[in-house]
Amino acid sequence: MYRPYHPPADPIVVRELTRQQEEMRTRVRLEPLVAEPTLIAGCDSSFPTPDTILSVFVVLSFPKLELLEKVYHHDVVDLPYVPGFLAFREAPNLLRTYEKLQHKPDLIMVDGHGIAHPRRMGIASHLGVLLDMPTLGIAKQRLTGRYDEPAETAGSHTPLLDKGELIGEVLRTKDRVQPVFVSPGHRCDQVSAMRLAWACTKGYKLPEPTRLADKWTQEFKKELK
């Protein structure tokens, strides 16, 4: 399989960002959801050009999962992508996008990992702390941790472990389709994250909030061209 090459990152910058992550990590709270959500948001980003970012937020009713609102924000990006520091590149624009929402969700499903991260600070946790809101992450690829492949049937899942610690779960959302990685971000725990991810799954690989955010991020991008 093809292995991506990651350009070396500035060690000074990496050290500073790591310090910030360690600090934010102390603010993450993993706990059961205080209440069943009524509105769930999904967010995602794309890059029309190498130095611009387009983020989207969609809000769906829960548990019916009807699309109620969708907004986007296009702006410039400063930092490059560095594995483990994705949030510093995308979160600023996601915050500006979030501010445009009329409906304020009870929870946000983010494209990327929550605590399934080397320092337990994936973008879902990062965004959750910044907004002080419940978040959970849905990633299509593994960043860290070990796991056994879940069974071929939709609904099957296996634990994602890192040094013996449970940091997420690998969920097969669709028969014979690559599974997704589910992990809590902030003000949410693994049980709630998995239950909601599955409750939002409607026959596609990605749960609805993430799937629609992903879809509209591509649609809006076309409108800009």
Next chain:
DNA sequence: GCGACAG
């Protein structure tokens, strides 16, 4: 020292 590496 050698791999691994969300989007």
Next chain:
DNA sequence: ATCTTGTCGC
């Protein structure tokens, strides 16, 4: 993430 056509399987 992004560049890209047709194509295999359910």
